[in-house]
Amino acid sequence: MASLQLPGSIAGSLVVSARPADRACCCQAEPVVRIVLPPTPARRHNTDLLLCAHHYRTARAALAVAEVAICELPGVPGDVAA
Numbered sequence: 001m002a003s004l005q006l007p008g009s010i011a012g013s014l015v016v017s018a019r020p021a022d023r024a025c026c027c028q029a030e031p032v033v034r035i036v037l038p039p040t041p042a043r044r045h046n047t048d049l050l051l052c053a054h055h056y057r058t059a060r061a062a063l064a065v066a067e068v069a070i071c072e073l074p075g076v077p078g079d080v081a082a
Helices: 053-065
Strands: 033-037 047-051 069-072
Touching: 033 053, 047 053
Parallel strands: none
Antiparallel strands: 033 047, 033 069
């Protein structure tokens, strides 16, 4: 399991977990990464999103700009989220 920390990402430890029954937040596909969005003035808490491989690859540039924490889920082959 790899954990990527981007500039400005969430401080502290992240718990990375998903059950086989979990589905991505973006569609009905199996999630491959957990995205943790940092707090904003309008939302004062972290927000987790589970993304499938397709939507993660599509959103990578926007996620980097948003300075999110990205964690690959356990059991996901490394090349799926790459």
